Amino acid sequence: MHELRPASLSRSIFASPRARGFGIDHLAVFGRTAARLRPHLALAVLVVAGLVLRVFLMVEYRPAVLSNPDSGRFLHFAHYGDGLFRDTFGPSGYAAFLKLVRAISTRLEVTIALQHVFGIAAALLVYAALRRLGAPRWAALIPAGVLLLSGDELYLEHAPLSESPFTVFVAGGLYAAVRGLDARPRIGWLALSGALLATSSLFRNVGLVLPAVLVAWAAIALPGGRRPRLIGAAAGAAGALVVIGVYAALAAGTDHGTTGWADVSGWNEYGRSAPFADCTKFTPPAGTRRLCQRTPPDVRPGSLFYLWYKGSPARALYGHPPIGNSKLGEFGRAAIFHQPLDYVGVVLEELPRFVDPQAGHRAFSGGGFFSIARRNAGVERAVSLAVHRDYSAAALHVGGGVRRIGEWQRTERLGGIVPAAFVLFALAGLLLARELAWRGTLLFALAGGALVVLPAATLTLIARYTIPPTPFVAAAAALGAWGIWERLRARRSPPSPVGS
Numbered sequence: 001m002h003e004l005r006p007a008s009l010s011r012s013i014f015a016s017p018r019a020r021g022f023g024i025d026h027l028a029v030f031g032r033t034a035a036r037l038r039p040h041l042a043l044a045v046l047v048v049a050g051l052v053l054r055v056f057l058m059v060e061y062r063p064a065v066l067s068n069p070d071s072g073r074f075l076h077f078a079h080y081g082d083g084l085f086r087d088t089f090g091p092s093g094y095a096a097f098l099k100l101v102r103a104i105s106t107r108l109e110v111t112i113a114l115q116h117v118f119g120i121a122a123a124l125l126v127y128a129a130l131r132r133l134g135a136p137r138w139a140a141l142i143p144a145g146v147l148l149l150s151g152d153e154l155y156l157e158h159a160p161l162s163e164s165p166f167t168v169f170v171a172g173g174l175y176a177a178v179r180g181l182d183a184r185p186r187i188g189w190l191a192l193s194g195a196l197l198a199t200s201s202l203f204r205n206v207g208l209v210l211p212a213v214l215v216a217w218a219a220i221a222l223p224g225g226r227r228p229r230l231i232g233a234a235a236g237a238a239g240a241l242v243v244i245g246v247y248a249a250l251a252a253g254t255d256h257g258t259t260g261w262a263d264v265s266g267w268n269e270y271g272r273s274a275p276f277a278d279c280t281k282f283t284p285p286a287g288t289r290r291l292c293q294r295t296p297p298d299v300r301p302g303s304l305f306y307l308w309y310k311g312s313p314a315r316a317l318y319g320h321p322p323i324g325n326s327k328l329g330e331f332g333r334a335a336i337f338h339q340p341l342d343y344v345g346v347v348l349e350e351l352p353r354f355v356d357p358q359a360g361h362r363a364f365s366g367g368g369f370f371s372i373a374r375r376n377a378g379v380e381r382a383v384s385l386a387v388h389r390d391y392s393a394a395a396l397h398v399g400g401g402v403r404r405i406g407e408w409q410r411t412e413r414l415g416g417i418v419p420a421a422f423v424l425f426a427l428a429g430l431l432l433a434r435e436l437a438w439r440g441t442l443l444f445a446l447a448g449g450a451l452v453v454l455p456a457a458t459l460t461l462i463a464r465y466t467i468p469p470t471p472f473v474a475a476a477a478a479l480g481a482w483g484i485w486e487r488l489r490a491r492r493s494p495p496s497p498v499g500s
Contacts, residue, residue: 062397063109093203134437171471197240426444
């Protein structure tokens with residue numbers, strides 16, 4: 001007998017009728033399938049882990065997190081037939097979303113489950129965007145992991161709050177922007193990017209800055225020279241203007257006509273300036289002198305005090321928002337214009353909250369963590385009444401596992417080391433990365449940075465506002481780390497022999 005080598009052995013086996021009828025065909029299919037799936041195994045593990053966390057949360061915390069006052073506001077405007085375009089504190093996108101899903105199912109759990117699906121979809125979109133840029137899998141998994149596993153993200157998805165749809169629209173818009181990268185910009189993708197980013201502003205006001213980010217990025221980073229860049233920027237702007245124009249027209253066609261974008265902007269400008277405003281350095285606009293304070297700026301409370309708490313000069317003068325909005329805006333702008341360094345100082349005072357939500361020394365400034373395990377009985381009762389008015393939701397049940405998720409929510413930040421590392425790698429990538437890595441880092445860094453800076457610049461940066469930008473800053477960090485690695489590897493590579 002001659003010895004059978006492995007190749008000969010395999011040919012002998014598959015030569016049998018039984019093997020030809022079953023083995024070779026099915027094993028070949030299995031082999032090809034396994035080869036295709038193997039590169040995505042890590043992503044699949046993350047998705048499954050994220051799915052398990054979300055299912056566990058829906059079992060342990062039913063029907064949803066009801067301890068945030070904003071949930072009551074959204075449910076209030078979603079209740080009424082003419083409730084859209086009446087909310088002066090924000091746009092109507094989320095109330096419309098609640099109405100739409102409620103028309104399909106009156107179980108609040110269905111809405112919450114859909115928001116969890118949005119979280120998974122956002123993770124896949126960001127992963128796909130980084131892979132499209134050429135990033136290795138390890139880099140693309142970083143922001144995807146943030147979206148899939150972060151306790152902060154789970155908290156926002158599990159509450160009747162607008163951040164979940166907001167985040168998936170931002171992720172979709174940034175993915176579309178990446179698809180628009182080409183030597184000849186893909187106009188359709190860039191227009192879609194502008195439209196999706198503008199749609200995010202229908203859920204949260206801060207989204208209004210993102211179309212401007214897209215236009216600026218396209219004008220800087222698209223390849224091919226000035227003309228393609230201008231065309232790409234114009235396409236992004238056009239897509240955004242269509243969405244914004246349609247929404248504004250719908251609002252104007254109603255009796256109330258409010259878009260929710262700027263109805264309390266004057267109150268916000270006043271609140272932002274009140275901690276430092278010094279009436280000896282500017283002339284208060286007519287009718288606003290009673291807003292002046294003699295308290296030293298260093299011991300004044302934070303911005304939220306001036307909007308919502310007894311003792312605020314604005315509430316003593318005008319009552320509550322949006323009454324007096326225009327006058328308060330005049331006062332706020334005058335203070336900012338005449339005290340620009342003081343204004344920059346209070347903004348910079350709050351930016352470290354992206355790393356440490358408890359940063360800052362002022363009371364009533366919204367500092368501190370948002371925890372899924374923290375409850376407020378009064379708010380829960382009020383929100384529960386709004387829920388059961390429109391939904392056949394389960395009675396509120398908070399199992400012991402919720403405390404574990406709350407612990408995870410706090411510890412996965414590692415005391416601020418993780419978000420700090422994201423910021424450092426994103427900044428390093430902007431300086432050291434090249435080509436696609438640099439273009440991608442710039443896109444995600446601008447988007448994430450704008451979502452952090454704008455709340456601090458217009459009112460205050462509370463912990464909740466730092467959560468949606470985190471995965472996009474993480475994407476910029478991952479791209480930056482990849483770009484730096486590629487640059488270092490190129491330096492280490494020996495030069496090619498002459499004539500080779």
